[in-house]
Amino acid sequence: MLPSPLHRTMTILAALFAVLGMALQPAHAQQNCPRGTLDARFCDADGDLVADAPTDAKQWVDPPVLIFAYTPVEDPAVYAKVWDGFLKHMEKVTGKKVQFFPVQSNAAQLEAMRAGRLHIAGFNTGSNPLAVNCAGFVPFTMMARADNSFGYEMEIITHPGSGIAKVPDIRGRTLAFTSQTSNSGFKAPSALLKSEFKMVAGKDFKPAFSGKHDNSVLGVANKDYPAASVANSVMKRMIARGVVKQDQLVSIYKSQTFPTTGYGYAYNLKPELAAKVKEAFFTFNWEGSDLKKEFAKSGEAKFIPITYKGHWDVVRKIDAANNVKYTCR
Numbered sequence: 001m002l003p004s005p006l007h008r009t010m011t012i013l014a015a016l017f018a019v020l021g022m023a024l025q026p027a028h029a030q031q032n033c034p035r036g037t038l039d040a041r042f043c044d045a046d047g048d049l050v051a052d053a054p055t056d057a058k059q060w061v062d063p064p065v066l067i068f069a070y071t072p073v074e075d076p077a078v079y080a081k082v083w084d085g086f087l088k089h090m091e092k093v094t095g096k097k098v099q100f101f102p103v104q105s106n107a108a109q110l111e112a113m114r115a116g117r118l119h120i121a122g123f124n125t126g127s128n129p130l131a132v133n134c135a136g137f138v139p140f141t142m143m144a145r146a147d148n149s150f151g152y153e154m155e156i157i158t159h160p161g162s163g164i165a166k167v168p169d170i171r172g173r174t175l176a177f178t179s180q181t182s183n184s185g186f187k188a189p190s191a192l193l194k195s196e197f198k199m200v201a202g203k204d205f206k207p208a209f210s211g212k213h214d215n216s217v218l219g220v221a222n223k224d225y226p227a228a229s230v231a232n233s234v235m236k237r238m239i240a241r242g243v244v245k246q247d248q249l250v251s252i253y254k255s256q257t258f259p260t261t262g263y264g265y266a267y268n269l270k271p272e273l274a275a276k277v278k279e280a281f282f283t284f285n286w287e288g289s290d291l292k293k294e295f296a297k298s299g300e301a302k303f304i305p306i307t308y309k310g311h312w313d314v315v316r317k318i319d320a321a322n323n324v325k326y327t328c329r
Helices: 005-023 078-094 104-116 128-135 181-199 211-219 232-241 271-283 290-298 312-323
Strands: 066-070 097-100 122-123 138-146 152-158 174-177 206-209 227-231 252-260 262-266 302-305
Touching: 005 097, 066 078, 066 104, 066 312, 078 290, 097 227, 104 122, 104 138, 122 128, 122 138, 128 138, 128 312, 138 232, 138 252, 152 181, 152 211, 152 232, 174 181, 174 211, 181 227, 181 312, 206 271, 211 232, 232 290, 252 312, 262 271, 262 312, 271 302
Parallel strands: 066 097, 066 122, 174 206, 174 227
Antiparallel strands: 122 262, 138 262, 138 302, 152 227, 152 252
16 A cells, blocks of 8 residues: 555655754853853854854764755745755755755744754844854855845835825834844834834834734735835835735835845854855856846845844844843743
């Protein structure tokens, strides 16, 4: 008798979890080393604000399968296809099998890397500081336009007929955020509303949490939310794909430019493997790729080198204004 589809699926999942288990390494607190705001498991001897690779080679991770996760989106299946060609390129460069891991939330993505089950990832702008300080994430690149410019803006959007024409009109209404780890979906608008408009969530308006930027954009377009704070790069790609129409949305505020999703690896990857991961990003040919087809909708055309210390300075300042602490649980 042939095994049922469910049995085959469970067998595949069991094999994947076995591989993930092999990749899991115990975390050891580091003693007597500079670490700044990093968790006690990490050291930062060079002062770049990210975790150093372990000095003990026995703590390096060299898994047979590399697990990659892109920041949570409304339909992970769409992005599994978008990233497929890139991951095949990474397999050639690293000599490793690379598996796309669809995450459902920022918290799940952070926990996966913190627990050693995630090796390479794209963390959204607001999650980067938490990933760096709590999970040992080492961001080294992000997407940029052909002219090396980069970033996106936070926009507060509403729908036609909502009765909201400007930010103060949200007072007494509902504003949808995405999650508390998101920069444009929570941190930046919270700081902005408090400093510029003297409006605080729970007091001057009712906060709602959609979980993802896609959900917030769809929620406003379908009139489930009267207003939402979103990353306009996500919104632009959704409009370009025809998921929502431009005339379903009205922007009432646009922020300064922020760095976009930061890509990097777990601090304890074997250094030679980490170097190969970086090589894969910087040698990928965007032309004709599904990656370009999708991200060109928001202007991106290549990967550029970044530093967490420099490029995420504005995000850390927003966190400080919101009294955010990088306390690991």
